[in-house]
Amino acid sequence: MDRMSPLSAAFLQMEDEQPGTSLAISSIAVFAGPVPGQEQFRATLAGRLPLIPRYRQKARQVPLDLGPPVWVDAPDFNLDYHLRRTALPAPGGDRELATLMGRIMSARLDRDRPLWEYWLVEGLAGGRWALISKIHHCMVDGIAGTDLYRVVLDPTPKPGPGVPDDWQPKPEPSTAELTLLVARDLATLPWQTTRALAGTVRHPRTLGRLARDAVRGGVAASTALVPTRASSLTGELSAERRYAFARSSVADVTTVRHALAGTFNDVVMAAVTAGFRALLQSRGEQPTRHLIRSLVPVSLRAPGEESIRDNRVSAMLAELPVEIADPVERLAAVRALFDRLKAEREAEAGEVLLRVAGHEPFLAIAPGVRLTWHLPQRSITTVTTDVPGPRQPLYALGRRCVEMIPYVPIAARVRVGVSMLTYAGRLAFGITGDYDTAADVWTLARGIETGMAELVAAARRDGQPAAPTGQPAAGQPAAPGGRRTAGGSRNTSSR
Known part of the structure; x- marks a missing residue:
């Protein structure tokens, strides 16, 4: 258990x-x-x-x-x-x-x-x-x-062998047994908390850094308490969803990065910003500053921890510059935005909260953790998450996987969300929308593709040759150090 x-x-x-x-x-x-x-x-x-x-x-x-x-x-x-x-x-x-x-x-x-x-x-x-x-x-x-x-899946066309399986389910605990087990955990929790704190105190520099980051990030994250401007992108949701997707390539992102500067995350977020600008304009709404605030998940996983089945994420809040019409200026604004967010340590504040939560009685901290993640959903416009997928092709029973397309759930008052996933040199954007209020999710998808195409065209005008296609490693590796932003990609110069 x-x-x-x-x-x-x-x-x-x-x-x-x-x-x-x-x-x-x-x-x-x-x-x-x-x-x-x-x-x-x-x-x-x-x-x-x-x-x-x-x-x-x-x-x-x-x-x-x-x-x-x-x-x-x-x-x-x-x-x-x-x-x-x-x-x-x-x-x-x-x-x-x-x-x-x-x-x-x-x-x-x-x-x-x-x-x-x-x-x-x-x-x-x-x-x-x-x-x-x-x-x-x-x-x-x-x-x-x-x-x-x-x-x-398999890394080669030849199907891999199965794993020996002698699994037998352990007896499911009764409600009474479950309560007793939890009571035992509560009894040992003070000792576990003391041990964890003692380990931190033995490293005062680490403790000081965590405290500074938590305070700085907490101040920055307080913007979650400020409601966003009203738009058609927020409001009550139905239980049903619409879905659409857009395509690009890692090579295109690399072309833009080399010519116009920025991280992988900067480029894809600039394309997403262009998509939201197009969506607002198609709805007859003026894309103004402070209109679209996105929840951007940040991975807390260290390299090599990808296979741990759990949630290890914090978040940042990013106000996308949909008011900027020029694609190059828009990318520069996105780059400056994420540079500032990294400096403000919003994600680190969330990391400290989750560390503390792991050493406190669940009855006491559950409402706080739930509020911390639920509150922003009532003062944000969208969620945008970027995950690096496999760099090499994968196979199922000898059949090659030719593309992967992601999906992100939406909840509370967020009517549209965007997810991004790279796979074997390809880049896919998945758009989730509320069924009743976001029938135009394909408009957002096409707007993202147009935004990326504009950036590529601008990069080539600046003398950057087209990056060769079919290079899965291009722009993909995430160098050690730095935080993974938007759910997966590291917000560093290497990604």
């Missing part, structure tokens, strides 16, 4: 507070070649289950919030329940795939079962097929979720 971290528990509880809302994350992996049979696909996934213990566990709430929810073995686990199969209507293009994605992600995962589903989708144009992975945010963040592809 494993305890959820306070942040993972907050994602579960936030969903409870919003009837009908699903806080599952997702992505689409598109494959070339014939679609595999259901039994063939089932056998392959069954051979990987020992490598993903969470896939055979379910979440249990602890009585009276005495502790965070816990992961327990699902005694009635049935793999067939989690493997779904469907087909697109003709012609099986982007629009049909996006419509299906919106419908799948509108439904909540069953809390009485392990919180994931895989959908095998037939009928894509060009003889392709897709795999949609749907996983609750309380189980993984964007980086850990994307890393699961390295477990489920």
Whole structure:
């Protein structure tokens, strides 16, 4: 039995507070070649289950919030329940795939079962097929979720062998047993807290740095208390979602970076800013300053921690400069914005909060952690998350994965969210919208593509030659040091 971290528990509880809302994350992996049979696909996934213990566990709430929810073995686990199969209507293009994605992600995962589903989708144009992975945010963040592809898929066309499996579910604890276990944890918590504090005190420089960063970041993050200007991008949400996506390439981002300066994150956020500008204008709204404040997740994972199945993120708040029409000036403004946010240490303030939360009684800190992540959702316009995916091609039963497209959930009053994912030299933008109030998600998608094309054109006018395509490593590596911003990419000069 494993305890959820306070942040993972907050994602579960936030969903409870919003009837009908699903806080599952997702992505689409598109494959070339014939679609595999259901039994063939089932056998392959069954051979990987020992490598993903969470896939055979379910979440249990602890009585009276005495502790965070816990992961327990699902005694009635049935793999067939989690493997779904469907087909697109003709012609099986982007629009049909996006419509299906919106419908799948509108439904909540069953809390009485392990919180994931895989959908095998037939009928894509060009003889392709897709795999949609749907996983609750309380189980993984964007980086850990994307890393699961390295477990489920193969690095070469030759399918890898399955893993020996002798799994037998441990007996599920009764409510009384669960309460006693949590009471025992509470009894030992003061000793654990004292030990953790003693370790920190032995390193006064580290303690001082954390304190300074927390104060500086807390002051900067206080802007979350200031409401954003009213626009059609915020308001009440329905339970259903719309979805769209846009495409670019790592090579295009590299071309822009080399000619116009900035990080990988700066360039993609400038393109997203252009997309929101186009969306507002299409709705007859003036794109002015301080109109779009984005929640930007920041990974707290150290290099090599991608495979830890948990949530390890903080966040920054970024006011996107949608008022700037010139693409080069817009990129410069985005670059200055993220340079300032890094200097203000907003993400570090969140990191300190989560460290403290891990050593306090859950009953005491749960409302605070939930409020910390719930409050910004009522004073932001959107969420934008950027995750680095696999740099080398992956395969399923010998079929090559040709692209990966991400999905980010939206909640509270945020009607539109954007996620970005790199894979094998490709870059995809996934746009999630509220079904009733964001029927124009494809306008945002096209605006992002246009914004990127404008940056590439400006870079080439400045004498930067086109970067060769098909170089998955270009612009991808994240150098040690620095924070990963927008959910995954490091906000340093290398990314």
